[in-house]
Structure formats: structure tokens, C-alpha cells
Amino acid sequence: MTTSRDISFHLNGVSTERSVNVRKTLADFLREDCGATGTHLGCEHGVCGACTILHNGEPVRSCLMLAVQADGTELTTIEGLSPQGELGAIPRAMKSNYAFQCGFCTPGFLISIAALLQDGNRPDERSIREVLSGNICRCTGYESIVNGVIAVVAETEASES
Amino acid sequence: MKPPPFEYLVPETLEETLEALDGADDDVKLLAGGQSFLPLLSLRLARPSLLVDINQISELSWLRVGENQVEIGAMTRESALEHSQELRAAAPLIAEAMPLIGHVAIRTRGTLGGSMAHADPAAELPAVAIALDATFSMRSKARGERTLGAQDFFQGYFTTALESDEVLTSIRFPRIKPGAGHAIAEVARRHGDFAMAGTAASVTIHDDIITEASLALFSMAEFPLRAETAETALVGSAPSSKLFAEVADLATRDLDPPEDLHASANYRRTIGATCVRRSLELAVKRAKGRA
Numbered sequence: 001m002t003t004s005r006d007i008s009f010h011l012n013g014v015s016t017e018r019s020v021n022v023r024k025t026l027a028d029f030l031r032e033d034c035g036a037t038g039t040h041l042g043c044e045h046g047v048c049g050a051c052t053i054l055h056n057g058e059p060v061r062s063c064l065m066l067a068v069q070a071d072g073t074e075l076t077t078i079e080g081l082s083p084q085g086e087l088g089a090i091p092r093a094m095k096s097n098y099a100f101q102c103g104f105c106t107p108g109f110l111i112s113i114a115a116l117l118q119d120g121n122r123p124d125e126r127s128i129r130e131v132l133s134g135n136i137c138r139c140t141g142y143e144s145i146v147n148g149v150i151a152v153v154a155e156t157e158a159s160e161s
Numbered sequence: 162m163k164p165p166p167f168e169y170l171v172p173e174t175l176e177e178t179l180e181a182l183d184g185a186d187d188d189v190k191l192l193a194g195g196q197s198f199l200p201l202l203s204l205r206l207a208r209p210s211l212l213v214d215i216n217q218i219s220e221l222s223w224l225r226v227g228e229n230q231v232e233i234g235a236m237t238r239e240s241a242l243e244h245s246q247e248l249r250a251a252a253p254l255i256a257e258a259m260p261l262i263g264h265v266a267i268r269t270r271g272t273l274g275g276s277m278a279h280a281d282p283a284a285e286l287p288a289v290a291i292a293l294d295a296t297f298s299m300r301s302k303a304r305g306e307r308t309l310g311a312q313d314f315f316q317g318y319f320t321t322a323l324e325s326d327e328v329l330t331s332i333r334f335p336r337i338k339p340g341a342g343h344a345i346a347e348v349a350r351r352h353g354d355f356a357m358a359g360t361a362a363s364v365t366i367h368d369d370i371i372t373e374a375s376l377a378l379f380s381m382a383e384f385p386l387r388a389e390t391a392e393t394a395l396v397g398s399a400p401s402s403k404l405f406a407e408v409a410d411l412a413t414r415d416l417d418p419p420e421d422l423h424a425s426a427n428y429r430r431t432i433g434a435t436c437v438r439r440s441l442e443l444a445v446k447r448a449k450g451r452a
Contacts, residue, residue: 066199
């Protein structure tokens, strides 16, 4: 039985090659084989949103893909939102709005927010809430998270005008 | 690793896939978007000997909006359907169902054909297919292509007419006609959850009289049901709140819906009736707007 395959992909902009067992989920692969432990695993069946990453620029649940399916694709995890070890605009705005409590759900939220704000998109509060409904925070700190996103949108608008 | 061991194949063409499935038994599974199947694998509720990943087959991912119908390749992603303005104009019921399916990140991967073939009784897309009398095309190496109407395609809980050597290739929906309106209504515990009850409706109105009506109820039985007595009662009548209330009762009172932790059979009938009323009111309003 063929149990592993060689795959190549870009992880946060870095060209990467690995051999991977075909039955390993992408989430486990990122954490265990790539050291990208910022991707968190909560429910492991697509409900909680903690493992959300960008796959070719689109948000996906990494627990609902096999690692082998990442062959030839571009992946962005939470580590990719703050290159060079400095907080990116989204994590910074979330920090100043106290949008974290225990922090477990945070990577998934930040990736969902990054996906929402791509291509200069400026969502209203309703669309922000709609998109964030796909991520669960069991500390229930939703208000501060929504406020954080509103702040990022306002900051982008201010810097552009 | 959570999923059990399996052989893995990633064909690039439909022909290669049919070849791999030829003579296959139930141990061989197709992997479409995986948004329902990956959890089954991780929980080891599914233990395929061979997993055929059809995500690389571009010939199964397309959308054709014709004069009288809309045809969609089975591997077209839900997010693509959600954002197609062309589809929204030609078959609004499909686009309207999309935001109700999971969340953004689920619809990035989830596919039209995958949802149909999985046949979850609480899923929206099978109900849309039943309400619109969609036609399913499937193909096997041994028997070539065949088509089935939605009412024959869905056969029970998570069960369809697809044979183990077949691939669902495309689904055809009629284009919405002048004077027609579509609407979908559901009740779920949280946004994005599977519905506890829901309805998909299509109503055509001429001179303030309903001339055609179709109503599909989901999460109320082992697969989406057409409410035929209710449809008969609608046709030939003038739309009114009183009529919708009567029809909502007709559509739900004889059903024996499943019970679970979240909803008793009686509660499902009650919210099912509410969904009937809401979807009809909205469909009629839209039909009048398009007349």
C-alpha cells in the first residue's frame, strides 16, 4: 500500500517540500511536520474554526483537508500574518482592542478576518459578524473581536484618505 | 493519525476516475470537497480501502447558464455558486441556499455534487434539487451515462441512486420563469448549523392567481419531501396569509419527522409549518416583483 507521497507547496511564502502520509490531515501535518503550531485544533470536524488557514488565498478548515491535497498550493497560517516577527496590522488592532482572552481560537479568527479584508474589502459590522460566525470563542469575547475588526477597517480607511 | 489507512488516487480526468471505479465495491469512496466526509474518516466511521480524490478534475467544475436551464458540474465549489451573479439571476434558489451552508471556509471547499451525493436529510441543496425538479447526470465505465430526476436520485438517509462505480457528473436545474419566485426558509440552532426544519419553495403567479407551486421540506424525513397536497391546494388560489397558514398545516400535519436532542417530532412539525409559511410569503412577494 502506498502510504506516503512527496508534496511541494509554499508555506507562508517559503517553498517547502515534504513526504507525507496520505491519511494525515493538513492541520496535523502543519503542526507536527512543519512546526506551524499556531494553527490550533479544536473540534476537528469543521465546526469551531480554530484550524482555519488560507489555501490559495481562500479560507479553509485545515482539519477538513488531507495534507496531500496541499501539493502545489500556497498556504498561509497565523505565522504568515506577522512576518519578520513583528505584529501585522490585523493582530496589532486585535491586541489593542483586547480581542483575546485565552487565545485558543485567535489564530482561526485572525485568518478568517484576513480573508475577509483581502482585496481592499471594507465590510460593515453585519458582514463582519456573519463571517465571524464561523469561528467559536468559548471565552465568548465576541464584542471585542468585532470591535478589533472594525478598528482595522477604520485604520485602513484613514491611511488611504 | 486519525483517518484509517487507505490507498489514495488523484486522477486528473473523469475517464481515469471511471477506470478506477470500474468493478469497485462499496469500499471505494470518492473524495469531493470533503467537508462532510473528512470528519467521517477522522472518526473512522468511514474505512475506505481506496480513496479517489476528484478535486483535480477540472472537467467536473463548470457552470453553464442556458436559455431554459442551468447546468452545473458536480465539483463546482459552493463559494463559486454563491458569488455567481449569472446564477443568482437564473436560479435564485441555489444562490439563496448558499449562505445557509456551514460557513465561508466550508463553502470554499464544499461542492454541489458532494452535498447531493452525501444526501444529508438536513442539507439545503438536496431540497433545492427536489423543489426545482433537478436532473442528475451520472456516468460509469460499464454503463455509460444515465440521468435521473431528483425524486428518484434521493433514496433515504445518506443514500442516493448512485452506484459504487458511478460518478455524479452534473446537475441540471430549470431556469426561473417570468412570474415565478423562489425562497428558502429554515430554523437552525445557530447560523450555519444544519437545519432542524426547512423548506424550499417556488411559486408562479399570473393575474394574482398561483399557477404553479412546488414545495420541498427538509430535515423532516429521511430525504427532502415534496408537499404534494399542499402544492395542489396552492394552485388555482389567490395568495393570502390565510391560504399559507392552511397550506402550512396541510404540508406538515401528517409527517412523522425524526426526533433528536434538539427537536421533538412535534416541534419539527411546528417549525416546519412556520418555514412553509415564511418561504411561501417570500416566494410570492418575489414572484409579484418579477411579473
